[in-house]
Amino acid sequence: MNEKIAIQGIKGSFHHQVAMEYYSEVEAVEECLSFEEVVSSLMTNKASQAVMALENSIAGSIIPNYALIDKNNLQIIGEHYLDIHQNLMALHGQQLEDIQEIHSHPMALLQCMEFLKKHPHIKLVEDQDTAETARRIHKNQIRGIAAIASKVASKMYDLTILAPEIQTINNNMTRFVILTKLASDVSERKINKASLKFELNHKRGSLAAVLNVMSDCRLNLTKIQSLPIIETPWKYSFFVDVTFDQYEDFKKAKSVISIMAEQFKILGEYESKFNRLTVESFNR
Missing domain, CATH: 3.40.190.10 (Periplasmic binding protein-like II)
Incomplete structure (x- = not known):
């Protein structure tokens, strides 16, 4: 690339x-x-x-x-x-008891909360990026502060891992x-997943009707996320991911949903390589 x-x-x-x-x-x-x-x-x-x-x-x-x-x-x-494997790292020559603060991205801190609860004396500080925190500790030779980041970051910025694999759940x-900015030109034969966004009238059964269309067209709903429409209280946008075996099934579904829904938008049609074998490889 x-x-x-x-x-x-x-x-x-x-x-x-x-x-x-x-x-x-x-x-x-x-x-x-x-x-x-x-x-x-x-x-x-x-x-x-x-x-x-x-x-x-x-x-x-x-x-x-x-x-x-x-x-x-x-x-x-x-x-x-x-x-995701999260690791606690600091300058060489330090131990866990030397650490007064742990800095990292809010998501990394959240993913390691069970470990962090065992050390309540250490102050947690949210930062913009896991690796940037590691780099700053190395560049400024900051003692008493540790970062939560990847093993790649520890090697790249020459830090010692004080506690490896501290994420709460291993399958993370x-x-x-x-x-x-532009849609993919991948062949329809390879497309097996799509991300959609739509709005619905605030009336009984409107979302269920759309989900029924997806089911009838043999689409597998893998994700649904609602976001409030700020300009219209109690009205929501829905972001949906679907997978399918045949592009024609998806094509039929989107033609129907585009009529039923408001502000219908295709956020992407692409090839997903995530499957059961991928999940098993993560669980090893």
Whole structure:
């Protein structure tokens, strides 16, 4: 991949790891310390594609990212699931009892809460990125502060792992999506997943009717997320992921749903390689 890929975080972050695994080769990455900056990199053509975390098997959906994708009319062209391993790291020569503060991304702190509860004397500080925290500790030679990040980050920024694998649940997966400004040109024969967004009238059975159409068309609903429409109290947008064996089934479903729903939008049609074998590999 010769074009620049935007990632949330810096080299050594989980987003960087996804970029390296998803693409056969990555010439350059655009490091962004917020998801808004990731989107801006795409919109201003600093990057041609972007990696964005969308949901975690422990902490759930990263709801603001759904809104970012929708608001900026971005297209999902792929996805990648990463098994998340969190590690506590600090400068060489320190022990766990030397640590007064732990800095990391809020999601990383949440994923390690059971471990952190065992050390109530240590102050928890939310930071922008796991790897950036590790890099800052190394660069400024900060003692008494530890980071929670990946093993890749510990090696890249020469930190000692004080406690490995501190995530509360071992089977801790995050789903990342690959974003562009334009829809994918992948063959319909390969497309087996789609991400949709729609709004419905606030009346009894409207959502059930749409879900029945999906079922009748042999679509498998893998995700449904609602977001309130700020301008209209008690009305919601629905973000839905569906998988299917035949593209014609999906084509039939979207033609019907586009009539039933308001503000119907295709956020992406793409090939998903996530399946039962992938789940088993994460569980090993």
